[in-house]
Amino acid sequence: xxxxxxxxxxxxxxxxxxxxxxxxxxxxxxxxxxxxxxRERWLRGITIEGREEQLFEFEMLLRGVERYFNxxxxxxDAHERPLVTRxxxxxLEDVRDAIxxxxxxxxxxxxxxxxxxxxxxKYVESQLADDRIRRAFLEEELxxxxxxxxxxxxxxxxxxxxxxxxxxxxxxxxSLALFTDVGNLALREILLNRYFRPFRPLEFRTEYDRLxxxxxxxxxxxxxxxxxxxxxxxxxxxFRLLHYLAHVGPEGEEFTPRRARVVLALVHSEAVSLVxxxxxxxxxxxxxxxxxxxxLRAARDIAKEAQRIARExxxxxxxxxxxxxxxxxxxxxxxxxxxxxxxxxxxxxAATGEDAFAQLVSQEAMAQRLRKDLWVFGQLCRATETALRxxxxxxxxxxxxxxxxxxxxxxxxxxxxxxYSDYEPFDRFTxxxxxxxxxxxxxxxxNRLAEDLRHxxxxxxxxxxxxxxxxxxxxxxxxxxxxxxxxxxxLAPPHR
Numbered sequence: 001x002x003x004x005x006x007x008x009x010x011x012x013x014x015x016x017x018x019x020x021x022x023x024x025x026x027x028x029x030x031x032x033x034x035x036x037x038x039r040e041r042w043l044r045g046i047t048i049e050g051r052e053e054q055l056f057e058f059e060m061l062l063r064g065v066e067r068y069f070n071x072x073x074x075x076x077d078a079h080e081r082p083l084v085t086r087x088x089x090x091x092l093e094d095v096r097d098a099i100x101x102x103x104x105x106x107x108x109x110x111x112x113x114x115x116x117x118x119x120x121x122k123y124v125e126s127q128l129a130d131d132r133i134r135r136a137f138l139e140e141e142l143x144x145x146x147x148x149x150x151x152x153x154x155x156x157x158x159x160x161x162x163x164x165x166x167x168x169x170x171x172x173x174x175s176l177a178l179f180t181d182v183g184n185l186a187l188r189e190i191l192l193n194r195y196f197r198p199f200r201p202l203e204f205r206t207e208y209d210r211l212x213x214x215x216x217x218x219x220x221x222x223x224x225x226x227x228x229x230x231x232x233x234x235x236x237x238x239f240r241l242l243h244y245l246a247h248v249g250p251e252g253e254e255f256t257p258r259r260a261r262v263v264l265a266l267v268h269s270e271a272v273s274l275v276x277x278x279x280x281x282x283x284x285x286x287x288x289x290x291x292x293x294x295x296l297r298a299a300r301d302i303a304k305e306a307q308r309i310a311r312e313x314x315x316x317x318x319x320x321x322x323x324x325x326x327x328x329x330x331x332x333x334x335x336x337x338x339x340x341x342x343x344x345x346x347x348x349x350a351a352t353g354e355d356a357f358a359q360l361v362s363q364e365a366m367a368q369r370l371r372k373d374l375w376v377f378g379q380l381c382r383a384t385e386t387a388l389r390x391x392x393x394x395x396x397x398x399x400x401x402x403x404x405x406x407x408x409x410x411x412x413x414x415x416x417x418x419x420y421s422d423y424e425p426f427d428r429f430t431x432x433x434x435x436x437x438x439x440x441x442x443x444x445x446x447n448r449l450a451e452d453l454r455h456x457x458x459x460x461x462x463x464x465x466x467x468x469x470x471x472x473x474x475x476x477x478x479x480x481x482x483x484x485x486x487x488x489x490x491l492a493p494p495h496r
Contacts, residue, residue, distance in 0.1 A: 007319050019411050019430075021211065024232060025204040040194050042147035043207060044424060048108055051418045056208040058105040060244055061098050062190050064200040064262040069183025073265040073272075073310075087170060088179035095182070096165045097258035099158050111148060150195035157189040187428060201273035204236050208243075210416050211235055214369045216339075219346050221412035227291060228348075230282040234298070234342060237274050241267055241335050245420060248328035248462040260324040265496035267331055271306040275299045298338050305334045364472045366417050371467045371478065373414035376487045378460040380406050381453045383491060388450040396446055407489040418463070425459045 144150040246262045278299035283292045336357040343351040387399035
């Protein structure tokens, strides 16, 4: 949204904010709402560093292994020689490396005490002579009642599969039939997993699929209902593809790992799905013809370039290190260009210049916007608490309506910029407002809400302080005048 448009924005009618992006993600997974909610609770209880990124890489590898065995995803050149005479040693080594990495991540995500108990239990189970008791143990384990159990089952299956592949790689030739059979085993273990089953293309996870671009979020917030969902899906998909590509040559690796080709196959697969989305959904659902044309252009450009990369780069002999990095660089340039093109389609002139993509994903702009919005949020909470504790019921109602309006503004952009660990207290506070009867009649309800505000305000202050300490903001003076101007746009006028 342009600065001029932001200044003209008026507080809307009293309405509790919804996280549009989370709602969009969950709408595609309605049949698994309970499972996903339990998984979110499990993830929030994990204390390891970078838990969300660890989970993202783990599930990326699951999806990559799933897609790698589909040869249409560009891992081999069918025209080079007949597939039935081809040796798939190299491809099995790629899969083996991806599975090995997934096992290592699973060990980090599993609670050490719980994992040790399960390993010991497996040992006890193997020593039992009574098959009735062994069967009961097996059924309980395979029930996957919790994310922890589900992850343990998958890790154990992958360890067995890795051992199997190690022995297969000793064969003089690994045929297409053998490669396909290994793929069927891997696919079955992945798809039968209850909590870590890979989602379909163009489905997203609230844990790590967020649009962290102030300009993109502002722009989407200003779009009408017939445009916003389709373009949000397109942006989420493109940013996720870039996220995948960041794992092709991860930091700390001296050489490009073999699993890079598994990731590239996943990128190619989801790029093809995105092309279909542009052609069949975005170009038919959005209203303006210029936006439909933009969707068709994106589909054409991605399809053409993805095919070229898969044909000319990914399948270079022996999957050389240079080939993987060249393919990653080509895909990265392609998806960045498409992100810029979509922004330009929505608002001409919004993404121009040589560093247009860098401007879209400016970390400094995100930190500054989040810091300002958190400060305003705290100011409005304190003003609303004061109004609720007064005897003036109409003033309290007006202050609460202003806070709700601001919450909608906050959810459109700055909420998406929070770290995953910060979501829970913000979600809990939003839930309290959602349950509130409107108008909030009676001193009891107003006093309860005033207490809720009093307890939530320190969360805002501590989050504001944490954001202010970020290296990106060192030496950047807080623009209090700009923040006060934003606050005053939402602040309820004095009641007369």
